[in-house]
Amino acid sequence: MKVTTSKSKNSESFYICRSYTDSNGKSTSKVVKKLGTLDELMRELDTDRDGVMAWAKEQARIETKRYKENERTKTVLIPFHADRMLDYDKQKLFKGGYLYLQFIYYKLQLDKVCRKIRTRHKFKYDLNAILSDLIYTRILDPSSKRSSFKAASDYLEPPAYELHDIYRSLSVLSEEMDFIQSEVYKNSSFMGKRNxxxxxxxxxxxxxxxxxxxxxxxxxxxxxxxxxxxxxxxxxxxxxxxxxxxxxxxxxxxxxxxxxxxxxxxxxxxxxxxxxxxxxxxxxxxxxxxxxxxxxxxxxxxxxxxxxxxxxxxxxxxxxxxxxxxxxxxxxxxxxxxxxxxxxxxxxxxxxxxxxxxxxxxxxSPKYAAYQKTLRQKQLERAEKMVSDGKIKKQRKNPNDPARFIEKLAVTKEGEAADIHYYLDEEKVAEEEKYDGLYxxxxxxxxxxxxxxxxxxxxxxxxxxxxRTMKTDFSARPVYVRREDRIHAHFLTCFLALLIIRLLKRELGDICTCEELLAKLKTMNFADIEEQGFMPLYKRDKLTDALHETCGFRTDYQFITKQSMKSIQKYSKNKK
CATH class of the missing domain: 3.90.350.10 (Transposase Inhibitor Protein From Tn5; Chain A, domain 1)
Structure with missing residues (x-):
């Protein structure tokens, strides 16, 4: 809420107003409280105009706090009709796990890095929105760039750019790859000392x-x-x-x-x-x-x-x-x-x-020696079976290939061509045993x-x-882009995604593994309830409580008004 004034011919009045979005999606405002005229307030407060304005701003702050408390605690009644069909082509389910990644993204000041890059290039698209969505989808919905654009459309804040803007931005990201890495390293120190x-x-x-x-x-x-x-x-x-x-x-x-x-x-x-x-x-x-x-x-x-x-x-x-x-x-x-x-x-x-x-x-290490001995014994059993079955495969350059213990010997019979005789080489086994447990x-x-x-x-x-995280959880390979600049941008987003998820894990106090954190973020979805607000569809537990405590906002209320969700989105971008 904010303080507004209205001047007439004989007086100046002070009001507290609240901005909101109407049913048509347009921004407007309404008067919450009239504070009085300037003359009345100057006499009552015994101060000048600057003092009145300072007092009015404090009243607006109090009203804002009271409004937020009421919004959070009030009972919301939304009518549902058993005979009314769903609106045609209207999305009802939204993904919100990116909000916690967004909190780390803006802590790293990547939005400011994108603004610096924009001063050196001539483009009109929103590089910050594209880069952030590429990172969020790489973590939550790893796929191709086209599929990532579609996945980002299911977020609470859908893309305002076009698909072709993504491909154009990849060339810029590739060119600025070294700059982004150095800036992120410097900015990460603001989140805590790095080892x-x-x-x-x-x-x-x-x-x-x-x-x-x-x-x-x-x-x-x-x-x-x-x-x-x-x-x-x-x-x-x-x-x-x-x-x-x-x-x-x-x-x-x-x-x-x-x-x-x-x-x-x-x-x-x-x-x-x-x-x-x-x-x-x-x-x-x-x-x-x-x-x-x-x-x-x-x-x-x-x-x-x-x-x-x-x-x-x-x-x-x-x-x-x-x-x-x-x-x-x-x-x-x-x-x-x-x-x-x-x-x-x-x-x-x-x-x-x-x-x-x-x-x-x-x-x-005696434990390591015992492990190596057990492993080698299993390999020897496989090697013996290969010899007895006569199925000797060509040895691969692999230190764990059982065929490394198999040797061959040419045995010549009178008047016949030489035959190949395979056997286990005990000298090789004994030589390998010398290294058991040593490092x-x-x-x-x-x-x-x-x-x-x-x-x-x-x-x-x-x-x-x-x-392992990049290859398995982020599906960094196989790589589907072909141009080298786009390949570089692809791995840049994988690198930044890895940094963000590990920073979030560290901020949580290492109470979970990366796999557990990723699984939880992917479940944090919300249902749009008759355009009045959102209902969380995930299970609240210790990990969700820790996420909310770390990021400074909560999405685990039974119902979240649209205004409250906008405040959460704003807070996750470090805009308090």
Whole structure:
């Protein structure tokens, strides 16, 4: 509500007015209360005109608060008629789960980022509305751009743009991809301190349902083992699993070369210079380690024991020199009791290569050793069955392929061609058993506590979880857009969707998994009741209560008037 004045020839009157939308959809207002004339109020309040206006605004605030309380608590009577048919082609069901995503979207100030982008481009469509809907539908209704436009039409706030505007905006989003990432990183710090002292990096690939290579879509080693062209994504996340930055590169490119260009962007555009780089052995090349040994950066990377120099490999495989991690006591791991099976043991030594002085840490886990032994036993049983049945398939380059234990031998009979005899190679089995339970890490943190280093390394599971969310929950692949600029925009929306859902999960206090949160948001629908307001159609529980508490608005009343829903939509956009 607001204060309005009306001037006549002899006086000036003050009123409190309320704006509303009439039955025809037009905005209008009506007088709620007359406060009096200026002369009357000046005498009564013993003040000047400015004092009267200040008092009137305070009265308007009180009336607004009272109106909202009444709206929330009043009983609404809506007549229904058993002999009246539904209005033809009138939508009754609306999706409202996006409101909670919208709260995070505007907290990241992506609307302001879109306004900055608009100053550099000549377009008339609403980029902010398009980008936000692309993100919301990627989370709640992942599908093609055309289907996303249709899905957004079911939201409480349907699109005011056209489908062709979406495709035009993809080129702009692609061009501004680096700028959007850097701005979002800076703005995310306003929502709480980020654990960017640790950065995890990994790569994954996404396939296209096409048969010929085209641009960045190249044939490469697909993690889904599909014979389709792929594109690869390199992703940095922070220590809490929040996405930081990503890049795309051709499917046939060595992933080890992808790290340095993206990290240079983080150093230059993000202004972030001090962190620990953490990755698996596939991305921990000597060059990558050397690059992260510069400046204020450090590294913790997984090391393949099999690829160590012979002297270091021999030391790593020895069962002596281990200490218990919990109390640093020396332990003989060849003679552990049942109570010791839950402990972790380690040993470390200096490790020098051509370029770096490092620290090599070897850990031993009895639980991990038992798991590997059980797994290998099942693989040996399969290998024996393959030999007995005579069905020997060509070995794939897979460390878990049972055929790796099978060897062949040519047996020559007199006067006959050589036959092939297959058998289990016991030497290979024994060689593999040497590595059971062992794990290696290299780092340039020479003086840090081993427990702290291992804790950082253990956090790498979070980046695998990020890729799983994008591929499974957000249906990021297969990719259906063909132009490279649109492909970049597609992955930008997937990246932003991942950041928003994880930020919302963090704001909730990690009381649920991403899967549980997504499932709940997808159920939060509303029914339009005779154009008078909305009725929630979801089940209220602890998670919905936490969502409302976190976002600062509630949609779980038995009935929500249209005016109240507009206030909720406004609040979710950080417009209080």
């Amino acid at each position: 960017d002292r640790i950065l995890y990096y990994d790569c994954s690939n996404y396939y296209f349902e096409i048969e010929q290579e085209d641009g960045e879509k190249k044939y490469g080693k697909s993690k889904e083992h599909r014979p389709n062209p792929i594109i690869q994504m390199g992703l940095f996340i922070d220590g809490d699993g929040l996405p930081l930055a990503f890049s795309l590169f051709p499917g046939n490119q060595n992933e080890q070369t992808s790290m340095k260009p993206l990290e240079q962007k983080i150093l230059q555009q993000f202004g972030h210079e001090k962190f620990i780089y953490c990755c698996d052995a596939g991305l921990g090349s000597e060059n990558n380690r050397s690059f992260n040994h510069l400046g204020k950066r450090s590294f913790i990377v997984t090391q393949s024991i099999k690829k160590l120099p012979s002297e270091d490999k021999e030391w790593a495989l020895k069962k002596t020199g281990f200490r218990r991690l919990s109390d640093n006591a020396e332990v003989d791991i060849t003679n552990l009791s049942d109570t010791d099976s839950n402990e972790l043991y380690y040993k470390d030594e200096p490790y020098t290569t051509k370029k770096l002085h490092q620290r090599l840490i070897i850990t031993y 290696a890490i290299c780092t340039d943190l020479l003086d840090d506590d081993v427990a702290d280093i291992l804790k950082v390394s253990e956090g790498r599971w979070q980046i695998e979880d990020c890729f």
